[in-house]
Every structure is written in C-alpha cells, then in structure tokens.
Amino acid sequence: MTDNSQDNRKTPSQIEQSAKLLGITSARVLVAVSGGCDSVALLRGLHWLQTNLDVQLVVAHLNHGWRGAESDADAVWVEALAGSLEVNCHVERLDAKKEALTTSASEESARRARYEFLTRAAAEHDCRFVAVGHTADDQTETVLHHILRGTGLAGLRGIAPARPLGENVTLVRPLLGIQREPLENWLSSIGQDWRTDRSNSDTDFTRNRIRNELLPLLEEQFNPQVRRVLATLAQQAGEVSGFVRELAEAALPDVVLSSAENSLRLDATALNRLPPVVLRESLILAWQSQNWPLQGMSFSHWEKLAEIATSGGTITLPGRIDGRLRGTLLVLTRG
Numbered sequence: 001m002t003d004n005s006q007d008n009r010k011t012p013s014q015i016e017q018s019a020k021l022l023g024i025t026s027a028r029v030l031v032a033v034s035g036g037c038d039s040v041a042l043l044r045g046l047h048w049l050q051t052n053l054d055v056q057l058v059v060a061h062l063n064h065g066w067r068g069a070e071s072d073a074d075a076v077w078v079e080a081l082a083g084s085l086e087v088n089c090h091v092e093r094l095d096a097k098k099e100a101l102t103t104s105a106s107e108e109s110a111r112r113a114r115y116e117f118l119t120r121a122a123a124e125h126d127c128r129f130v131a132v133g134h135t136a137d138d139q140t141e142t143v144l145h146h147i148l149r150g151t152g153l154a155g156l157r158g159i160a161p162a163r164p165l166g167e168n169v170t171l172v173r174p175l176l177g178i179q180r181e182p183l184e185n186w187l188s189s190i191g192q193d194w195r196t197d198r199s200n201s202d203t204d205f206t207r208n209r210i211r212n213e214l215l216p217l218l219e220e221q222f223n224p225q226v227r228r229v230l231a232t233l234a235q236q237a238g239e240v241s242g243f244v245r246e247l248a249e250a251a252l253p254d255v256v257l258s259s260a261e262n263s264l265r266l267d268a269t270a271l272n273r274l275p276p277v278v279l280r281e282s283l284i285l286a287w288q289s290q291n292w293p294l295q296g297m298s299f300s301h302w303e304k305l306a307e308i309a310t311s312g313g314t315i316t317l318p319g320r321i322d323g324r325l326r327g328t329l330l331v332l333t334r335g
Contacts, residue, residue, distance in 0.1 A: 011178065011186040015045035018174040019053055022129075022162055026054045030090075030127040032118055033059050033081070035074040035195035038133035040081070041183040042175055044192055046131065047085050057085075060121045060130075062114055063093040067198065074195050090121045119166045127169065134159050134173045137180045140227045141210050143234045148210075150298040152280060153244060156237035179227070248274075248281035255282050256289070262334040264290060268309045269328050279306050292334065293319045305330075 019025070024046075031046060033039040046057055059082040063075040075091050082089035094113055118130045139158045146155035165171040175183065187194060218226045254270045264286055271279050280302045288294070296318030304315055305323050314324040320335040 011041075011182050012045055012048050014178050015042075015174055016049050016052060018161075018177060019046070019049065019172075022172045022174060023170075024053060024055060024129050024131070024172055024174065027128040028056045028058065028126055029129045029131055030058050030060050030118065030122045030125060032114075032130065032132045033061055033078050034133075034197070035061070035078050035081075036133075036197055037184050037187065037194045038135050038138075038175060038180065040133075040192065040194040041187055042131060042133040043081070043085070043087075044187065044190070046174070047087065057087045058121075058125045058127055059087050059089040060118060061089065061091045062117045063091065064110055064113070065093060066110075070198070074197075077195055088125070090125065092117055092121075115165065115171075118171075119169065122166065122169045130165055130169060130171050132171065132173055133175055135175045135178055135180050135183065136231055137211075137227065139176055139234055140230045141207055141215065143230045144210055144214065145207060150300050152299040152302060153237050153241040153277065154281075154284065155299065156233060157241045158234040158238075160238075244277055244281050245285070247278045248285050251278060251282055252285055256286055257329070259286075259290065264332040266309070266330040266332070267328065268325060268330045271306075271309045271330065276306065279309070283309075287332075290334075292321060 029046065031039075031043050033043050043057070043059060046053070046055065049055075050057060059078065061075055061078040063071050065071050075093070079089050079091060094117070118132075121127075122130050143156060143158040146158070149155075159173060159176060161176050162170055162172045215226065223229060251270070251274055255266050256264065257267050258265045266283075266286060271282060274282060283302055283305055284294075287297075301315075301317055305317070307313070308315060308323055308325050309330045312325040314322065316322050322333050322335060324331055
C-alpha cells in the first residue's frame, strides 16, 4: 500500500501557500461547496487554516435540481457539514432542467446560474472573496477541451487562479495547483467523507468524456505525464498571454472609436498596425467591454474577424453579432 502520509501533511500547507499568494487573508470568504471531493477539501482546508489566514467563512450551495432527490440530499448534506464546522450556510434551489433543454445549453446555463448565485450570496454576506474548488485536474481537462475545440493563447492558459466576480468581489481558486488524488487522500486521513455526483460519469457531457475516456487513453498509450505537460503548457501560455494582454490594453484607446449598447466601431487602420497576436487580443478586449458572450467564440472566429479588419468581408458570429469592414472602420453590431 502506498504511504500517503507525506501528501497528507503537505496538502494543508499547499492550500495555505496558495491562499496567501491569492491574498485571501483578513477577510470574509464565501466558499462554494457542491459536496464533491474538491469543494469539501477546499472548505476543510480553509476551515483548518482560518486562524492562520484570519478569515471568516460562509458556505454557499446551489441546488440545481438536476438529480431530483439526490440533489436535495446533497444540499442537506452540505448544510450538515457546515453546521458541524459552525459555519453559516447559504443554500438556494434552482430547477436547471427548466432553464435549458439541450446538453450544451444546459452546461452553459448551469455555469451562468452558479456564478450569478455566488455573486448574489457574496454581496448578501459581505464577502470579499468567493473561493471555488477547481483543481489541477480541472486545469488539465480545461486546456485539453480548449485545444480540441480550437483556441488561442487565452484558451491555452486554461482556468485563471483569480478574476473579478463583481464589485469589490474576487473569485479565487486556491486548489488550482493541487491534483485531486492528494486531496482525496487528505480528506480520508482526517475522516472526512464527500458526496459522489453520478452525473460526473455521464458521457453526454464533453468534459466527462475528456476526464473519463480521453485523458486515461493519452496517459496509457502516449504519455503518462500528460497531465503535468498540459499544466506546464497552461502556466507558460498564461505568462505570454498576460504580456500580450498588456500590449492590447495599451493599444485599445486608439482602436475603439465609439461604442453603444449593441454596436462597436473600431479603427481598422490602427488594428492593422498591431502584430497579429495583439490584434486578436484587442478584438477580444473590445468585445468584452460590451459584455458580449465569449462562449462559442473559438480561435477561428477571432482569426476570421482579424482577417476582415485587414481584407474586408462580413461574418456572423456567435451571439448574433455581425462584423463587417466599412472603409477604414470595423463595425460590430449585435442583432
């Protein structure tokens, strides 16, 4: 039997180091807990460290209602866990099946509903941070998913360790550098169980097929270190992507000529003076400034839009957004 004692001692210190790097100290923290291993490890780790970090915790659980009585049982279980730790627990119920009918739409609808819920709960409980339990395994799966779908540098960097969630609220991922297995070992060593979501094996979901079928195949037949390789790729892509974003942010005032609720007018001449990678990043920043949806926008879409800025033409993009070159203007209009 493998001796996991070293990992069991190391895991809390890894969580503490990550939390301090993310600035999670002297604050109220909303911890998103589904009941699965990752989120339970996040809660137990932060609770273990709350004196060291000087944090006050609030548990948040959104019951999507996907699995009927099982989903309701998850919510009850999370409330009981929070109660045993003497932590306040905020639970809401949402019937996600009524929100979307197709698998792809359901995934996006559930994700959006989850973050809207966390934003509301953080405001209600005056929390400066919202902590979610994404791990190094999630990072690997995300990068591979982006590669298969078609992506640029931003997609290769995978999941960000932190990002703004709302006014004065930051979403943080303290477990992003830790793999799932040592988290499971640590929870077992302290006698903490967790819930198992049967939908994690549902192959209708792309991420589940990547996790349960593609990654094991790559490890077995191509490279047993593929998870580490993809994590390193994400780190390097993140460093380069950050530098490119700084260049694009500096160029943006010359690029965006005017904006309205459903339209953008960009200076194609200014865009074409930029290196291609900065040009594409400038388009992404301009798009984000309109709060237009990024879901569905692949690298090929940004490439085509950049090509139109250079050579002309038209395109209809995800989100019913039309792009066309008019003279020296690249005009984006949301229908």
